[in-house]
Amino acid sequence: MEPKPIADPAPVEEPGPVVEPLPVVEPGPVVEPGPVVEPEPVVVPVPDPVVPVSPAPGEGGNELAQPDAAEQLHEEVEAELAAQAPEPAARPRRVEGPEWRGIVLVTGTDTDVGKTIVTAAIAAAAQAAGLRVAVIKPGQTGTVLGVPTDVEQVQRLAAPHTARTLATYPEPLAPLAAAKVAELPPLELYEVVDAIRAEAERHDLVLVEGAGGLLVPMGVRPSGEAWTFADLATTLGVSTVVVARAGLGTLNHTALTLEALARRGVPAGVVLGAWPADPELVHWANLSELVPHLVGALPDGAGGMEPGVFRRSAPGWLTPALHGVIDNWRTWADEVH
Numbered sequence: 001m002e003p004k005p006i007a008d009p010a011p012v013e014e015p016g017p018v019v020e021p022l023p024v025v026e027p028g029p030v031v032e033p034g035p036v037v038e039p040e041p042v043v044v045p046v047p048d049p050v051v052p053v054s055p056a057p058g059e060g061g062n063e064l065a066q067p068d069a070a071e072q073l074h075e076e077v078e079a080e081l082a083a084q085a086p087e088p089a090a091r092p093r094r095v096e097g098p099e100w101r102g103i104v105l106v107t108g109t110d111t112d113v114g115k116t117i118v119t120a121a122i123a124a125a126a127q128a129a130g131l132r133v134a135v136i137k138p139g140q141t142g143t144v145l146g147v148p149t150d151v152e153q154v155q156r157l158a159a160p161h162t163a164r165t166l167a168t169y170p171e172p173l174a175p176l177a178a179a180k181v182a183e184l185p186p187l188e189l190y191e192v193v194d195a196i197r198a199e200a201e202r203h204d205l206v207l208v209e210g211a212g213g214l215l216v217p218m219g220v221r222p223s224g225e226a227w228t229f230a231d232l233a234t235t236l237g238v239s240t241v242v243v244a245r246a247g248l249g250t251l252n253h254t255a256l257t258l259e260a261l262a263r264r265g266v267p268a269g270v271v272l273g274a275w276p277a278d279p280e281l282v283h284w285a286n287l288s289e290l291v292p293h294l295v296g297a298l299p300d301g302a303g304g305m306e307p308g309v310f311r312r313s314a315p316g317w318l319t320p321a322l323h324g325v326i327d328n329w330r331t332w333a334d335e336v337h
């Protein structure tokens, strides 16, 4: 597939609902990361353990293997979530708080964690709240004829006002490597920055989906050095959504990503890409650990929903920061599937 050069993007303008455009939040000041001398403390706090993760010496037996262990943890986590959040009002309500507007980057703890589906959900919720939304994928790799690109998936599920891919490369590699292999022009940092800022002039919310995880080489700077999605966040001075898995291994990957963002001064929130229909012990334990950072959690299967159902459901998967209605994780856990 031929790459789409940044100079000649082909924006997909959908005639979305006519809404009164809200003021576009100006992008924050440019924050270039300096050399990090003192690493920030680890971001993810370690709350009191909800349950013993391993049996205490002398207790013997593997408690986690017992079939009712997950159920017991579920109940204990629910009790903890109830203690962390206020009792729900009779009807869902929006919590007062700053909503994320302007430019928001969507990264993940890895590839295939659900960045595209989460981007679509945020776009759908924001549009339902009356915002004009643009979605940009700077570097789409691994393009296969007949398989929808990320932007095409977002277009189908959420139909934002604008959805653009800046460059496509056929090989399923990081964008810079894919550009080199195909001998195509790599993404240039400031051309990407300019394209994103141009959309921010015309939209209330611009969601930018990365490729793979935070530190994947995306393209080149004018100096010829590689730049990453973290560099894009600091250059734009904007907040970042970190999409994470719900299962085993996610705590380490999420903590690493949040720490990398925190040491660069980038505000971040976490969204679980796919919460299983039948959560196990590990999912409840991870949820309990990640709740302080959570700004959303999508049910597994969300990506396969009919678009109308997806759009109506999306606000129920996101907190008010992301234009949704979750104000109580216990209620969410009861209702998500």
Ligand SMILES: Nc1ncnc2c1ncn2[C@@H]1O[C@H](COP(=O)(O)OP(=O)(O)OP(=O)(O)O)[C@@H](O)[C@H]1O
Pocket: 108, 110, 111, 112, 113, 114, 115, 116, 117, 118, 150, 210, 211, 212, 273, 274, 275, 298, 299, 300, 301, 302, 303, 304
């Ligand atoms: N909540 C969900 N419901 C259903 N399917 C999902 C969900 N989240 C992710 N998936 C599926 O998992 C796969 C990976 O999701 P997705 O393409 O959103 O990941 P990604 O993080 O955007 O990956 P990439 O790094 O390639 O952009 C896809 O097949 C997608 O349909």
Ligand SMILES: [Mg+2]
Pocket: 114, 115, 116, 150, 209
């Ligand atoms: Mg994607």
